[in-house]
Amino acid sequence: MHVRPRRSVLYMPGANKRAFEKAKTLPADSLILDLEDSVAPEAKAQARDSVCAAVKAGGYGHRELVIRVNAIETPWGMDDLRAAVAAVPDAILVPKVSQPGDIVTAAKVLGSVHAPGKTRLWAMMETPKSMLNAREIAALGTEPEHRLACLVMGTNDLLKESRARALHNRIAIVPWLAMTLVAARAFGLDILDGVYNDFRDEEGFREECEHGRTLGMDGKTLIHPSQVTPCNEIFSPTDEEVTWSRAIIAAFDKHENDHKGVITVDGKMVERLHLAMAERTVAIADAIDTMRSAEAA
Ligand code: COA
Ligand code: MG
Secondary structure (H helix, E strand, O other), X not given: OOOOOOOEEEEEEOOOHHHHHHHOOOOOOEEEEEOOOOOOHHHHHXXXXXXXXXXXHOOOOOOEEEEEOOOOOOOOHHHHXXXXXXXXXXXXXXXXXXXXXXXXXXXXXXXXOOOXXXXXXXXXXXXXXXXXXXXXXXXXXXXXXXXXXXEEEOHHHHHHHHOXXXXXXXXXXXXXXXXXXXXXXXXXXXXXXXXXXXXXOHXXXXXXXXXXXXXXXXXXXXXXXXXXXXXXXXXXXXXXXXXXXXXXXXXXXXXHHOOOOEEEEOOEEEEHHHHHHHHHHHHHHHHHHHHHHHHHO
16 A cells, blocks of 8 residues: 655745755655745745745755745746646645546646646645535546645635634634645545644644644645654554554454454454455555665665
8 A cells, every 4th residue: 555644744935945945854744845826926936936946956855845835827927837846746735626627737738738646736625616516626636637636625715714713622723724625525526624824833733733633634835844754653554553453454464354254352353344444544654664764774
């Protein structure tokens, strides 16, 4: 089973070259180099050059590199998309996706310039229309030509657009998080939780990571280096989860269980659906270990 851990996904403003260097030392699974909302209009062209140069130069090891472009209909969108493709990132993050056509159009641009297959598309889910169209957007995930691999919750924009209140329990946005999550799963996509703005508040941040993990998120988008380590910790399988998963796999591996759909492990009922979950947990834990050893080498 191939899985790509996306526990910690750190945004960096495209105008902050110091952050690009710092990111090479941070244990983030993925990095989003941003050309959109964290870059002022007058700095857009310069940021595009720096971001694409940094991605081309590489040096980021196992970290997945993602460029967030401006929306195609903005004055910078097309130039961003073409420059991003030429830098060959792992993915291009399309902002303010509202309907499937936004991804289809971006995929067509990538196809027209023969972008390598490795460059996938990620979609920001952050407008009211994206919530209404989550199913149709996520459904593109089953058609490889659209390159869609991951949905990213844009919770700040959703709060702005909906006029909801940002409470600690996220009561207003939980329905949208959960609904977009099932849309992602229905069509085989990964999904990342939104950012926690109060980056000096580690306790509140940890609670929100736990909340996202409980909802089923694969990981969380981050804004500050201090958020990476706690986020990795919370979105990694725990030792107990890995031990329990290995016990399930070992039990189903026994010859006498070859033809059984349900068995007992440590006094608990375990079905083959639990075996599939266990295999995924172990695959993620192994992938994390591989990344750690590569980093240490
Ligand atoms: N990625 C990588 N490095 C970062 C970083 C990030 N997102 N945010 C801060 N750093 C670096 C700083 O450059 C600084 O590096 P240095 O020690 O080499 O000087 C160090 O981490 C400490 O930064 P700090 O002083 O604590 O933060 P700040 O006050 O400079 O910046 C923010 C705070 C919020 C402005 C900054 O973290 C940031 O820009 N975050 C990302 C915002 C973003 O991309 N938003 C768009 C999506 S929501
Ligand atoms: Mg946004």
